Amino acid sequence: MTFDYKVADLGLAEFGRKEIRLAEHEMPGLMAMRAQYGESKPLAGARIMGSLHMTIQTAVLIETLTVLGAEVRWVSCNIFSTQDHAAAAVVVGPEGTAENPAGVPVFAWKGETLEEYWWCTEKALRWPGNSAGDIGPNMILDDGGDATMLVHKGTEFEKAGVVPDPSTADSEEYAVVLTVLTRTLAEDGQLWTGIGQGIKGVTEETTTGVHRLYEMHKAGALLFPAINVNDSVTKSKFDNKYGCRHSLIDGINRATDVLIGGKVALVAGYGDVGKGCAESLRGQGARVIVTEIDPICALQAAMDGYQVTTLDEVVGIVDIFVTTTGNKDVITADHMANMKHQAIVGNIGHFDNEIDMAGLYKTAGIERINIKPQVDEFRFPDGHTIIVLSEGRLLNLGNATGHPSFVMSNSFTNQVLAQIELFVRTSDYPTGVYVLPKHLDEMVARLHLDALGVKLTELSKEQAAYLGIPVEGPYKSEQYRY
Numbered sequence: 001m002t003f004d005y006k007v008a009d010l011g012l013a014e015f016g017r018k019e020i021r022l023a024e025h026e027m028p029g030l031m032a033m034r035a036q037y038g039e040s041k042p043l044a045g046a047r048i049m050g051s052l053h054m055t056i057q058t059a060v061l062i063e064t065l066t067v068l069g070a071e072v073r074w075v076s077c078n079i080f081s082t083q084d085h086a087a088a089a090v091v092v093g094p095e096g097t098a099e100n101p102a103g104v105p106v107f108a109w110k111g112e113t114l115e116e117y118w119w120c121t122e123k124a125l126r127w128p129g130n131s132a133g134d135i136g137p138n139m140i141l142d143d144g145g146d147a148t149m150l151v152h153k154g155t156e157f158e159k160a161g162v163v164p165d166p167s168t169a170d171s172e173e174y175a176v177v178l179t180v181l182t183r184t185l186a187e188d189g190q191l192w193t194g195i196g197q198g199i200k201g202v203t204e205e206t207t208t209g210v211h212r213l214y215e216m217h218k219a220g221a222l223l224f225p226a227i228n229v230n231d232s233v234t235k236s237k238f239d240n241k242y243g244c245r246h247s248l249i250d251g252i253n254r255a256t257d258v259l260i261g262g263k264v265a266l267v268a269g270y271g272d273v274g275k276g277c278a279e280s281l282r283g284q285g286a287r288v289i290v291t292e293i294d295p296i297c298a299l300q301a302a303m304d305g306y307q308v309t310t311l312d313e314v315v316g317i318v319d320i321f322v323t324t325t326g327n328k329d330v331i332t333a334d335h336m337a338n339m340k341h342q343a344i345v346g347n348i349g350h351f352d353n354e355i356d357m358a359g360l361y362k363t364a365g366i367e368r369i370n371i372k373p374q375v376d377e378f379r380f381p382d383g384h385t386i387i388v389l390s391e392g393r394l395l396n397l398g399n400a401t402g403h404p405s406f407v408m409s410n411s412f413t414n415q416v417l418a419q420i421e422l423f424v425r426t427s428d429y430p431t432g433v434y435v436l437p438k439h440l441d442e443m444v445a446r447l448h449l450d451a452l453g454v455k456l457t458e459l460s461k462e463q464a465a466y467l468g469i470p471v472e473g474p475y476k477s478e479q480y481r482y
């Protein structure tokens, strides 16, 4: 079989396949989806373009989607997050060989440039024409919203008949996006409109991507329905929290091997990700300080026993800084100039603008010393240095391998259910942003209990009647916050 793909090295596929085999055992939710839907193939006819960190766990997701009947093309949603052995194994597929790959087209490798990243995204969105003459996917599975954004921006420019000028972009990355759009508009002025019209829906993985979707919907610009997977309870209250609790310190350790115990760590943001990060740093014996803008989250942090103050107050005493806000300019170049010698600075939020890297690069007299891939020391004119992880991009995927399989099984089971919902029951979802119904959320949790030896108490009929809920659930109202 021949198909297009671009990964680092197909020779890594065997290693990838071995790790996929181990991961499958740790992903009971995804394996249950295969058992339940492998024969009926509800995704037959689906052409899913996925933009989500190309890791071993994602490989199990991709292969679950194909077992359910989908055709898939995939990219990573971050330039540093691909695990090259996972990408290779997915291209080769369970039945193929490095010489004769028979898997799924993947366009992803660790350490892409921004130009390569957007090339990959465009490539995966452009389905090679088939007999029906399709030009794009009919489903997107997104993480952070880059694929969705490209289709929307392209459509917007095409409809307005405007060719964008990359020199007007407000960031280096957006200039790259505009360059892609300028070229494709010159090639075919209806490309993105056509792709947008063919898409039945998108399922979005993360807080930042969901935020973008609600903004587009509010502005009346959303082109197709979306399922907000992030706000399934079994996603954000697990992956964002327990996943980061695991992978934050994994990233810091692999990058620096600095002893965390006894150090002062600062976590900016005390949402789901911040809660997991603060707990993991405290678990290592760090004295953790939290910053927040939201009084409720600030109060939660205080009651959980953390000092809550502003970054300006403590910038000179902190050893490890972690941003988790999904906001921009949280750590400025000025903050970095005032940090302790060899302070570690990292971000675990979705985009790299939480730390003002552009401002840091522009600081006069600064020297950048690369220690190893994704670890850089910056020396200020006064001689002090700071250590920046993954150039300010999410460090748990740049410096380590992201969240472990078991927690991703929860997130990705929600993704599979959301893809089925939008693909099969398209007419039930007029353009808008939805969350999965609670019974499916509870089902995802249920699928993960046995593996942990959890014995669930069953409601009696009388108890169910007393509480006014069905014996089989859902057990909580929509307002319940967990």
Ligand code: NAI
Pocket (backbone or CB within 6 Å): 206, 207, 208, 209, 236, 239, 240, 243, 244, 268, 269, 270, 271, 272, 273, 274, 291, 292, 293, 294, 297, 324, 325, 326, 327, 330, 348, 349, 350, 351, 394, 395, 396, 397, 403
């Ligand atoms: P969230 O909305 O629950 O939490 C973010 C918190 O940051 C909020 O409580 C907000 O009040 C606070 N915040 C905003 N601006 C701030 C500022 N200037 N200073 C201090 N605090 C501020 O969002 P969640 O789910 O915790 O996600 C955070 C980010 O992490 C998002 O970008 C999300 O996409 C990303 N994410 C990354 C993962 C990873 O594996 N690296 C996994 C899951 C989410």
